[in-house]
Amino acid sequence: MQSINHNGIAGLSLKARPGTSSILQQSIERLASGLRINGAKDDAAGLAIANRMGANINADSVISRGLDDAISLAQTAESSLGSISSMLIRAKGLAIQSVNDTLSESDRASIQNEFATILAGINSISEGTEIFGLYPLATDSPELQPALLGNVAPVSTKFPVASKDYSFSSGIVPLAYIPAGSTNIAITINSLGADDDIQLFTRDGKHLAGTPINGSDPDFTWVSKGITDSASADTNLLTEANGFKSDAAYDDSMLISGGAAWDINGSESVSYKGMNIAYSGDGDRYEDSTNGGFNDGSNGSNLLERVTIDNVKEDLLVVVVGNGAFTANMTWGNLETPTEQPAEPPKKSIPYQVVTSANFGDKIETITLDTTPADTKTLGINEARLDTVQSAQSAMGALDSALAKVDGYRSQYGAAINRFESSKSVLAQQKIATQSAQSRIQDADYALETSKMLKAQILQESQNAVLKIANQAPQNLLALLRG
Template structure:
């Protein structure tokens, strides 16, 4: 049918022209962006799949960074443990040296003083080592104040009067009056035995007799009457009556008087001789009942009359048990500049969760790095004393246990480090494979898109030419009117 109102041929040409124009726009968009899918209309399913892959790729990247942070954290802790291991090795070497009977008490005291510095350095490393604000080597909780060892309270809780005041009419015996905490400074202990024979005795937790009057098994001439009057004539008697767990001493305790500061040179109730015992500077008046050479008895008398005794310790380096032995009554005064109410606050270690994987649609898979506390208390160093031969021999087992624990920690970190390295390698390979799959879905094929663009450009040019001819078709109707 010939019609001038509706040009079907031109309309068809216009429709094809619009389609070729849309195809040309699509081809140019893909070639300019490099992507086959630029919006959901290009490939709705492919876009969803590609988006999930992108989620996994970004997750793998974040997880890899977290794993590397975990490796850095463990390497920091392992490096610190290596330093602690070196200190423990030196401590064991000192214990072996102190266990030899060829050393004097002064030699052992010097060795013990070095060991105390080792213990303090172990604590400093354990408390100060951190990465990402994590303290993996610190204790898992705050150290609690120790107000009682066995049935023995701290001296300030055991006193019936204020510090620096005289507590009169006390009964002497063999049970500890109280213990003096580590860290106490300028400690002064004075007694007046009121003319009787009562003596100050100081012990460490492992049974080392540091200050007082001797107890020598099997030698009544060398054993002070304050012990024999209480029926203590053997080391087993000493352990049963005084150095037992109920009184707060170590379960492995054994009496050791090799470091005893007896001060037989002279007696001075207001001063005395000074020695370093178990790493502590101690000034001791001596036992007035044992001395003929009296410098000062407190009453300007040439001989002891009231039997004053005095002990001054500059700084207490380990808990000390105070007892006053004898069979009478005495007055006592205890004073100090500083006595810790409890251990100082310190960082604590907590578990550290490291994400191992977090794929789209899955929960985060985590691995927990557990704390590895390596402070002196956890490693069992706080009760070691090298001031006596017996203490040094017992210390070897404790130091071996501490070294074994450090080795266990380091092995744990080494195994986790290898696992994290393997996980990072696996995530890298996953990302490579995922990116390849995503590229096949998402990226434009330049060969195909270039061919498509050339095709639609030709179609568009041909369509324009044919559309011009189609627009001339209605003019044929004019010939019918002529």
């Protein structure tokens, strides 16, 4: 049956066109994006699987960068531990040298000075090794350090144990300061054969006890340091870095320099602002008319000097001036803790957690690097000394233990580096495999999509031709009417 109101052939052609157009549009979209799945409508399950794989691939990349950081941290710490190991080996050599009975006290004092420098160097490396804001070698239980006056620490840091001898190098820099509120203080020094003299100052420059700077017979130790009068004392000694106030001026009006005869318990005393101060006098000072009244300490008979204070009303500075080395000890009734504390918090090592796996839906896997504190206190050598045969013998065992601990730390970091590098290798292979699997799911097959596109284009052109023919069918009815 033929009719004008309905064209069946055209209807069939129009019915097929949307499907062909959809296939053509989908093929063009996939070829343009390179993806088989451009939305959930293409493959909902495949989209979910591909997204999970994408999350794992991204996580592996982040984890790999974190492992690089962990390797850098371990390498930095291990390198610093290598330096500490070398310093401990040198310290062990000094300890062996100090045990030798052929050494004099001054020889051992020199060895102790080098040993003290090594300990300070170990602490410096421990606190100064920093990466990513972390301090892997710092102590894991820091103690808040007391405030300094300029560069001068309180006596508690220089004399942590009462009545114990500690070795120091001479100079004109203040040894320590005595905090206000301390009571029954007694500081004793031994010049070890050279001329080292103890001095006591207030922070505003008053010289309360010690050897004279001005006058007809200034002390030789001051002169040897270029301090010959009040003006040179103001310039070379009374500085803010040395703990003095900014407006300090030298004043020896209250100075006690010792009585007519040396007395370790005090040959001369003075009272200042409620503080009763006694000074033994300079035991190795002597009069030598051939040397202009100066002494060089070579002929002295008493190597000890002592300053005592019954009640410290204000912060006092202790200075030992000389040209060699000396030992010192301190006793106290009450040793006040400075009220001010430094603004910068102490360095502290903490465990370092490294992520090794974080796959989608799984629990995060981590490795924890334990703390490796390499400060002298943790290593057990902070109180080691080499100034006597007995102390040097004890120090040798402590140094051996410290070296063993450092070697253990280095082994720990070496094993961690190897493990991190292995984890990186596994992640790299895992990432390649996951990317390949993800590609098979979501990437477009260009050969297949191209053939689909060509097929759709051919069908669409054929449908256009058929529709054109179908549209010509009603015209055949005119021929019937004309006939």
